[in-house]
Amino acid sequence: MKEEITITIDGVEIKTKTGEFILRAALNAGIYIPHLCFHPDLPPHGSCRVCTVKVNGRHMASCTTPAEDGMVITSDDAELLDLRKAVIEMLFVEGNHFCMFCEMSGKCELQAVAYRLGILVPRYPNLFPQREVDASHPDVMLDHNRCILCGRCVRASDEKDGKHVFELMERGAKTRLGVDAENNLGETNLSIDDKALDVCPVGALLIKDTAYRIPIGERQYDKTPVGSQHKGNK
Amino acid sequence: MTATEIKTVTRKIVIEPVTRVEGHGKVTLLVDENGHITRARMHVVEFRGFERFIQGRPFWELPVAVQRLCGICPVSHHLAAAKATDWLVGGENLTPTAQKMRRLMHLGQTFQSHALHFFHLCSPDLLFGFDAPVSKRNIIGVIREHPDLAVQGVMMRKYGQEIIKATAGKKIHGTGAIPGGINKNLSIEERDFFLSDIEQMIEWAQGAVELIKGVHAQMPDLMKTFGAFPSNHLSLVREDGALDLYHGNLRAKDSLGNIIFDQVDYANYLDYIREEVRSWSYMKFPFITSLGKENGWYRVGPLARINNCDFIPTPLAEAERQEFMKEAEGGTVVNTTLHYHWARMIETLHSIEGIRDLLNDPDLQGDDLIVRGEKRKECVGLIEAPRGTLFHHYRIDDNDQVTMANLIVSTTNNNEAMNRAVQTVAAQYLDGNEITEPLLNHIEVAIRAYDPCLSCATHAIGKMPLEVELVTEDGEVLDSKFKNR
Ligand code: SF4
Ligand code: NI
Numbered sequence: 001m002k003e004e005i006t007i008t009i010d011g012v013e014i015k016t017k018t019g020e021f022i023l024r025a026a027l028n029a030g031i032y033i034p035h036l037c038f039h040p041d042l043p044p045h046g047s048c049r050v051c052t053v054k055v056n057g058r059h060m061a062s063c064t065t066p067a068e069d070g071m072v073i074t075s076d077d078a079e080l081l082d083l084r085k086a087v088i089e090m091l092f093v094e095g096n097h098f099c100m101f102c103e104m105s106g107k108c109e110l111q112a113v114a115y116r117l118g119i120l121v122p123r124y125p126n127l128f129p130q131r132e133v134d135a136s137h138p139d140v141m142l143d144h145n146r147c148i149l150c151g152r153c154v155r156a157s158d159e160k161d162g163k164h165v166f167e168l169m170e171r172g173a174k175t176r177l178g179v180d181a182e183n184n185l186g187e188t189n190l191s192i193d194d195k196a197l198d199v200c201p202v203g204a205l206l207i208k209d210t211a212y213r214i215p216i217g218e219r220q221y222d223k224t225p226v227g228s229q230h231k232g233n234k
Numbered sequence: 235m236t237a238t239e240i241k242t243v244t245r246k247i248v249i250e251p252v253t254r255v256e257g258h259g260k261v262t263l264l265v266d267e268n269g270h271i272t273r274a275r276m277h278v279v280e281f282r283g284f285e286r287f288i289q290g291r292p293f294w295e296l297p298v299a300v301q302r303l304c305g306i307c308p309v310s311h312h313l314a315a316a317k318a319t320d321w322l323v324g325g326e327n328l329t330p331t332a333q334k335m336r337r338l339m340h341l342g343q344t345f346q347s348h349a350l351h352f353f354h355l356c357s358p359d360l361l362f363g364f365d366a367p368v369s370k371r372n373i374i375g376v377i378r379e380h381p382d383l384a385v386q387g388v389m390m391r392k393y394g395q396e397i398i399k400a401t402a403g404k405k406i407h408g409t410g411a412i413p414g415g416i417n418k419n420l421s422i423e424e425r426d427f428f429l430s431d432i433e434q435m436i437e438w439a440q441g442a443v444e445l446i447k448g449v450h451a452q453m454p455d456l457m458k459t460f461g462a463f464p465s466n467h468l469s470l471v472r473e474d475g476a477l478d479l480y481h482g483n484l485r486a487k488d489s490l491g492n493i494i495f496d497q498v499d500y501a502n503y504l505d506y507i508r509e510e511v512r513s514w515s516y517m518k519f520p521f522i523t524s525l526g527k528e529n530g531w532y533r534v535g536p537l538a539r540i541n542n543c544d545f546i547p548t549p550l551a552e553a554e555r556q557e558f559m560k561e562a563e564g565g566t567v568v569n570t571t572l573h574y575h576w577a578r579m580i581e582t583l584h585s586i587e588g589i590r591d592l593l594n595d596p597d598l599q600g601d602d603l604i605v606r607g608e609k610r611k612e613c614v615g616l617i618e619a620p621r622g623t624l625f626h627h628y629r630i631d632d633n634d635q636v637t638m639a640n641l642i643v644s645t646t647n648n649n650e651a652m653n654r655a656v657q658t659v660a661a662q663y664l665d666g667n668e669i670t671e672p673l674l675n676h677i678e679v680a681i682r683a684y685d686p687c688l689s690c691a692t693h694a695i696g697k698m699p700l701e702v703e704l705v706t707e708d709g710e711v712l713d714s715k716f717k718n719r
Binding site for chain 1: 299
């Protein structure tokens with residue numbers, strides 16, 4: 001039986017249960033902490049570091065840190081804002097993100113969080129890596145140019161679809177998204193209604209020929225900027 | 235400032251950059267030892283290939299991605315690519331709502347593009363004369379002496395841009411046209427907003443036609459001789475021969491008005507048009523295959539369209555067309571450079587009449603937006619862009635990825651014609667071995683009549699610098715001159 005506890009985020013006391021992850025507790029209480037690799041329907045991953053907060057002064061990923069009674073958490077301060085911006089900016093320069101013509105523009109969480117944090121131009125130089133487009137699947141396109149290696153599709157395929165279509169391969173700067181096949185996505189058992197296709201925060205994993213169906217102004221984040229239903233960080 | 239350098243036998247005069255042309259390039263005038271201009275060449279000096287950039291991208295990105303080609307005419311590329319990709323999804327028979335929304339977008343952009351060109355870029359020349367001092371011959375001069383006209387220009391442009399926004403989603407880099415359709419209709423509120431100003435816009439467009447006719451009446455000889463030379467004319471026309479900026483079949487006429495080919499399905503354009511590559515230019519030289527490289531070049535754009543069509547399907551513009559065609563000496567075709575402005579204003583009037591008709595059409599409020607049919611691997615899309623016929627041609631592989639892109643943009647279609655115009659005008663105004671202010675001005679006026687977009691023409695991404703040059707047969711420079719944009 002989990003007991004009710006109280007934690008404080010940016011001076012606001014909220015109730016949660018022991019063991020609940022800080023990010024979930026905050027979101028449930030209507031407080032927005034920026035995040036990317038976290039998805040409400042999936043187990044947390046703790047890889048992107050966008051949701052970093054200070055717990056009793058220490059930097060922790062809020063999506064994987066369980067709440068404890070009396071915890072004092074800082075999410076909204078200049079240092080954390082700058083850290084989050086730096087992380088997001090790195091994601092932009094490490095891939096090839098051309099929002100101007102990307103079909104996920106207006107629906108992309110990376111873009112939405114960047115807007116929310118007030119990022120205009122990344123502080124780092126663009127790396128323009130050579131990445132592949134894997135369009136071998138009849139219904140799905142995997143554009144590695146836009147993959148931020150959040151692992152959401154990996155978790156969704158494993159946990160929700162009962163498959164193992166995706167895998168994060170290698171480590172560090174070499175990390176890449178692999179597929180469970182000799183050559184490409186077309187050889188996997190991925191199907192068009194897999195949960196894995198629903199959870200990609202960016203335009204990396206897409207259902208083919210559905211682009212730009214929603215007019216500008218009507219897209220998800222045109223209407224409701226990310227975090228706008230929550231209190232919390234600017 | 236003028237930097238004059240004269241060598242004994244060899245001569246080259248450099249003029250750069252041509253101001254008030256969208257984008258930049260370089261024009262070289264070649265002169266023989268007697269000081270006669272033998273050829274004119276418009277170069278482009280920078281090149282970044284869109285065709286390569288788009289390789290491997292999925293086809294459904296094309297209508298949006300291709301807008302990166304040019305920040306000046308994105309809507310034309312958006313629509314040409316959409317028309318092409320319609321074929322890839324078997325959606326070429328658009329729903330009435332989709333087709334009319336696209337037509338509205340296109341007329342909106344034609345209206346704003348023509349208004350910008352006329353009021354902002356050309357009215358200074360036309361109102362103050364080609365020889366007026368540069369300090370006066372600019373939009374500021376127009377604002378000072380003809381404030382009402384300047385305001386009209388701004389308001390007309392804005393009206394067109396708002397139409398683009400209401401149909402494409404944004405004024406530039408919109409997403410409205412998608413393979414097989416459109417992603418939105420026009421709401422009643424949007425419609426009523428546009429209808430509230432429509433009569434004013436029509437009146438101003440009529441005023442602009444009157445204005446240019448007045449200029450012709452004032453100096454008929456200059457208007458008829460300046461940069462005049464016979465050429466073929468190419469454009470789309472509707473099946474019944476009407477002017478249609480959005481869709482039709484290819485028609486080509488020669489300089490006397492004889493039909494070279496007619497009602498050609500543009501999917502077969504490669505059977506009728508070829509492109510010549512010349513070593514000195516990134517811009518290719520298209521020509522009508524049956525006439526060969528020497529004689530097959532042609533004009534496109536407003537002049538060619540008004541020449542080629544049998545009638546304009548809106549009454550005010552049609553009346554103006556009939557008056558315009560009286561200018562055709564001998565044949566049934568006008569072959570003078572400055573008549574481009576007049577033709578462009580007739581099209582402006584046609585565009586706004588067409589916008590009015592569309593706004594009153596309840597199909598714009600329909601909900602049936604997208605069509606899907608049998609998939610294909612190759613597609614061609616053509617449109618009459620404000621600057622002239624625009625060709626998009628793509629091939630995709632089994633994975634829906636682009637393997638080939640070939641674009642012939644309006645400005646490239648006018649390439650040889652612009653070279654001829656510069657050559658003709660330079661021959662008329664070159665005096666000695668020096669680029670005089672009048673020569674420079676007149677060359678600018680000639681080029682500007684074609685409303686070139688050098689950004690498009692090089693398939694560069696974004697804007698680029700243009701430089702104009704005059705060279706001897708021996709390849710040496712006589713004179714160069716720089717003007718700031
Ligand atoms: S494809 Fe999408 S969901 Fe999968 S790792 Fe890349 S960004 Fe994350
Ligand atoms: Ni252009």
